Amino acid sequence: MDLDFWWLLVIPLIFGLGWMAARFDLKHLLAEGAHLPRSYFRGLNFLLSEQHDKAIDAFIEIAKLDPETTELHFALGNLFRRRGETERAIRVHQNLLNRTDLPVVERDHALYELGQDFLKAGLFDRAEAAFELLVTGTYASEAQRSLLTIYGIQKDWRRAIAIAERLEALGVQPCRKQIAQFYCELAEEALQRKQIDEARSELERSLVADPANPRAIILRGEVEFGLGNLTSAIDEWTQIEKENAIYLPLVAEKLMRAHEKLGRAEQGSRLLIDYLERHASHDLLDIAYPHIAAQQGIEAAHTLARAQMQKAPNLAGMIRLLDAQLATATDVRRSEFELMRTLLVQRTKNLPRYICRDCGFRARLFYWQCPGCRGWETYAPCRTEPMSNS
Ligand SMILES: [Zn+2]
Structure with missing residues (x-):
């Protein structure tokens, strides 16, 4: 085959497959070009014309003839999985596994990739079975991490603990x-x-x-x-x-409720004032404000709100200050304050609250595990107003 025609086929493939290009040894490919089987070009043609099944069949044929093409299979399988075409990815990796001449490292790699395909497809029992076969070898740690993901999704906490302890003991990750x-x-x-x-x-x-x-x-x-x-x-x-004082907003209301049940509401409100003096935050003030106003008077609550606004102004704090002004305003000023308050409440109503520091997922409720990236303790327990300057 003509070398010029080669380039016409290889260059679009390299650009089209993105990350695959990094793993693909172009020089090696060109050096060996004259010996490549016809199936390779047929496969490329099928791939470029979006006929993935036929392309895979062609590449499988190459794999039978030349074991060195396994990297191409891994690249293709991963590409299909990333696109959500898990059935095709499974087929590629299963075909690799069916080969009897595959070296142990390549076999483990194929098994690991197959596990990832099943995981992506939501076939957790099959994914688990694949990862459990990888107890030793190059892919053992990654397989354990994937098992941890599966047990987390399935809320199988006992097995998740066993895997996490193993990973910790092996020094793989804290x-x-x-x-x-x-x-x-x-x-x-x-x-x-x-x-x-x-x-x-x-x-x-x-x-x-x-x-x-x-x-x-x-x-x-x-x-x-x-x-x-x-x-x-x-x-x-x-x-x-x-x-960990940053978590005080999560216990402030609980503390107040316990104090109230004991008939010590005033003591509870003083505790919240102490907390605000030492660990001021808008979230803590949001919870403490009505309790302090009820127990210590509106002026005491207002003073704390004003101090917090001077430290870190935000829209929720502005609403609180307007509430304090409304309590003592004349009729003429009252309508102005009420108008401002209404506008601010409308503006802040749908502001996102907690933001995952790992993936940026925004949530109105606080979560110990991020619903976006499934990371643990990735939310700081304080809300943010992305549209304000705080
Ligand atoms: Zn996240």
Whole structure:
């Protein structure tokens, strides 16, 4: 075949397949060009004319003739998977696996890629079976990570813990935070079944894995609160300031509720003022403001709101300041303030709140696990207003 015609076929393929180009040794390909089988060009033609099935058949034919083409198969299989064509990806990788002459490393690679195909297709049992065969070898760590993903999706927390502990022990990746979160998930399940002792045990295990885990501390407080042990609940929740004060907005309302039940609402509001002085944030102020206004008077709440606005102005803070002005405004000013307030409330109503620091997923509710990237503790427990300057 003419070398010029070669270029016409190879260059569009390299550009068209993106990342595949990086793995494809063009010089090697050109050097060996004269010996390439006709199936290769047939495969390229099929690929370029979007006839993927026929292209795969042609490439499989090459694979039988020349074992060195396995890289092309891996590239094609991955390309199909990335496009969501998982059936085609599975077919490519299964055909590789069916070959008896494949070296062990290539076989493990094919098995790992096949597991990824099944995972992408949502066939978790088959993906799990593939990854479980990769206990040793080059792909063992990656296979364990994928198993962790599968058990997380299936909420099989016990097996997720076993895998995470293995990864941690092997030094593959730190998993203490994840393990602590898995135990918290088990504790929440136990609480739903009203199995309090079991929930307590899971929370203890969570805190062994990650002694400052805020979720476990918050849940321990909830267990005590549910049992009517209000002082113990307060003791748990007040630990948050020491362990990780950024999570105070998640316990402020709970602390206030426990104090109110004990008939100590005034003491509770003073605790919130202390927190605001030491760890001021808009989220904490949002929760504390009505309680402080009720217990310490509107002027005390207003002073805190004004101080927070001076530190970090935002639209929600502006609404609070307008509320304070409205409380003492004359009739003429009142209508102006109400108009401003209405506009601001409309403007801020649909602002996203929590933002995942790993993938940027925005959520109105706080999550311990991001619904977007499935990362754990990737949300800071404070909301942001992307349209403001804060
Ligand atoms: Zn995320």
